[in-house]
Amino acid sequence: MADQTRVPASRRVTINTVAKAAGVSIATVSRVMSGSSSVTPDLAARVHKVADELSYRPSSAARGLVLGSLRNMGVILPDLANAYFFDVVKQMHHGATADGYRMLVADYSGDAADELATALDLLGQVDGLVLLSSRIPTSGLKELARQSTPVLLVNRVELGVDLPMVAVDNFTPMMELCGHLAKLGHRRIVYVKGSDLAWQNRERWRAIEMAKVLGIEATAVPSDGTIEGGYDVVEEALTHEPTALVCFNDLTALGVISKLRERGLRVPEDISVTGFDDIDMARHLAPRLTTVVSPKIDLGDQAWSLMRAALNNETTTSPPLISADVVIRESTGPVPS
Secondary structure, three states, X not given: OOOOOOOOOOOOOOHHHHHHHHOOOHHHHHHHHOOOOOOOHHHHHHHHHHHHHOOOOOOHHHHHHHHOOOOEEEEEOOOOOOHHHHHHHHHHHHHHHXXXXXXXXXXXXXXXXXXXXXXXXXXXXXXXXXXXXXXXXXXXXXXXXXXXXXXXXXXXXXXXXXOOEEOEOOHHHHHHHHHHHHHOOOOEEEEEOOOOOOHHHHHHHHHHHHHHHHOOEEEEXXXXXXXXXXXXXXXXXXXXXOOEEEXXXXXXXXXXXXXXXXXXXXXXXXXXXXXXXXXXXXXXXXXXXXXXXXXXXXXXXXXXXXXXXXXXXOOOOOOOOEOOEEEOOOOOOOOOO
């Protein structure tokens, strides 16, 4: 057997190499490597022995074709630099790994058409696709819903779209955040927006607009949910003479506070600032950031639970919105006299 399995180092060991060395067909090696019970134990042991001696590692793509599953899970998200997305994906990864899947993560330019093109391209390479904070228009989501590969929406709720979805409640905690500011005497605020294509941004702005019942007048200024975007928009925001800046997320708030310091404005003595998501840096700023604690672990767990059900063709109902809590820290204070 030793002579049969000696292969020159320059040659790549393939399934054909193993089949010839073991004296069996390629189909038999394929069945053995996929764990098929149709091969006798003695023959399976012989094939495994030869494969081990040759240091053969079967192609996951080829094995996927035999099993009807690639064991790959795709995830598309807007910004790989945002720690919030990383935490959610990491939690989904725990579930995927336990179920024998590897995750392929991709971001895109921020353009909805680019996201849709990326999604359609990935569908042929994965068993399921997760769209995290997707910006694809509903027409594109309906196109994805017609595909045979399961697609899951995370952090977006769209009525009339036949896709499983799970999201964090953005409206209620933003209303609570506005209530906190109103109690401190704030009446004129500026909302530093995220992308207009983001469902979370629309929900947060909807809550801020509703806060007029609390006596709050709000103006929105465009930004993009990044540190630099928050930094760049402060000059425009201050022209509205706000007493508080409500930021789309914590990254935006980091940039806002940095620029306010350059302007010689103290937070919160001169102006209050809030964020959303409670990324790790939010707790280590000076002052520490008042924000909303987004339940990233629960979101990741529920997302994978829904995807597992879709992969198994199980009928599920999407869970209600996951609640999120406001955490009050030192970046908000009373309106300056």
